[in-house]
Amino acid sequence: MVNPGVGILDRRAVVARLLRDRQDLLVVTGLGSPTYDVHAAGDHPGNYYLWGAMGAAALVGLGLAQARRDRTVLVVTGDGEQLMGLGGLATIAIAKPANLVIVVLDNGHYGETGMQRSHTGLGLDLASIAEAAGFAQALTVTDQAGVEALAQAIKEPASGPRLYAVKITADNPQRSLPPRDGVHIKNRMRAHLGLGVS
Amino acid sequence: MSKITVAASDSLEEADPLDWPNAIYRVLKQHDVRQMSYVPDAGHSRLIELFRKDPDVVANLLTSEEEGVAISAGAWLGGQRSVLLMQSSGVGNCINMLSLATIARFPLLMIVTMRGEWAEFNPWQVPMGLATEPALAAIGVRTLRADTPEDLVAIVGSAAVLAYGADQQIAVIISQRLLGVKQW
Numbered sequence: 323m324v325n326p327g328v329g330i331l332d333r334r335a336v337v338a339r340l341l342r343d344r345q346d347l348l349v350v351t352g353l354g355s356p357t358y359d360v361h362a363a364g365d366h367p368g369n370y371y372l373w374g375a376m377g378a379a380a381l382v383g384l385g386l387a388q389a390r391r392d393r394t395v396l397v398v399t400g401d402g403e404q405l406m407g408l409g410g411l412a413t414i415a416i417a418k419p420a421n422l423v424i425v426v427l428d429n430g431h432y433g434e435t436g437m438q439r440s441h442t443g444l445g446l447d448l449a450s451i452a453e454a455a456g457f458a459q460a461l462t463v464t465d466q467a468g469v470e471a472l473a474q475a476i477k478e479p480a481s482g483p484r485l486y487a488v489k490i491t492a493d494n495p496q497r498s499l500p501p502r503d504g505v506h507i508k509n510r511m512r513a514h515l516g517l518g519v520s
Numbered sequence: 521m522s523k524i525t526v527a528a529s530d531s532l533e534e535a536d537p538l539d540w541p542n543a544i545y546r547v548l549k550q551h552d553v554r555q556m557s558y559v560p561d562a563g564h565s566r567l568i569e570l571f572r573k574d575p576d577v578v579a580n581l582l583t584s585e586e587e588g589v590a591i592s593a594g595a596w597l598g599g600q601r602s603v604l605l606m607q608s609s610g611v612g613n614c615i616n617m618l619s620l621a622t623i624a625r626f627p628l629l630m631i632v633t634m635r636g637e638w639a640e641f642n643p644w645q646v647p648m649g650l651a652t653e654p655a656l657a658a659i660g661v662r663t664l665r666a667d668t669p670e671d672l673v674a675i676v677g678s679a680a681v682l683a684y685g686a687d688q689q690i691a692v693i694i695s696q697r698l699l700g701v702k703q704w
Contacts, residue, residue: 348598350594370597372620374616374619374620374623375589375590375616375617375619375620376616377586377590377617378589378590378593378617378620379590381587381590381591381594382590382591382593382594382597382620383594384580384590384591384594385555385590385591385592385593385594385595385596385597385598385600385602386594386595386597386598387594387598388555388578388580388591388594388595388598388600389554389555389594389595389596389597389598389599389600390598390599407587407590409582409583409584409587410583410587410590412583413580413581413582413583413587416581417578417580504620504623504624504625505623505624505625507624508596508597508624508625508626511597512596512597512599515597515598515599517599520687
């Protein structure tokens, strides 16, 4: 492999597998391709799609996970988005939310801006960083067996936050665009959770 | 769910005016704040301590202030109210993240202690002190400034209603004059 930061897994297939039979899962997506990937797997009122605020995804997930301890919150984001929120991994590690799972679709590149290499494409290991920070589990997933194990792990209880760096190919599938109205998707999720909508 | 209580005006009836952290804490509790996030600041030390001791509030220590903007949004998605405490220098760290709160009209209540504006001995605090309120205004966050403890408690109560009731993004600015000169 020319670039060790790039994987062989197909991002759309990975996300579709993780969201198959999603049950009570709540999902927060990082801007760019992860937002399109989650939408392509099927729009759902339990999804909150970010279209900006780079670095926010895992921390929106933290606030949601702390408010709803009875639900598993899955953050689906990219390597560039998570790298911008690297300090947030420290905040999540000490907050210890057992119901928060972060999946980083890691292709080692900034796909939205012209496929420039990211830090992970230049050797940085996000799972090791999360493990050193104190995540309950932090793994790099490189093959389909790992994806199946991850899909299972999401449904199981944990003792603290988990992060999985899933090594995907560096390509840009056709965009699948969810609503861009942040108020609409906010109120849609709150209604889905039985909360008041203003 | 929409428990809106305006009790700020009587919050200081028995209180020592210098005990504004306790008065603010009571106002925020009346508004059912369940999550609090912060980067430590001397001016907020009492309020941080009160929240950290409260078993009904989740307190998140942040590495940088913008993290709290995102946590507040997530808390609201899940039905909880949150408050974000920081020093004025932290406002500069928040600017792009505040687009999340403003574009999606997430209720946001920030309480900002000022540096760099009153009897400031550290020149490095001055630039961000000058920029704090203009920067917040530029990104669409309304600022409400308090110069006395009495005003502060009333303003926090008003800000809580504006944020959690009217989906506004509000920063309560605690003036450095109110906080007192930092002992060095």
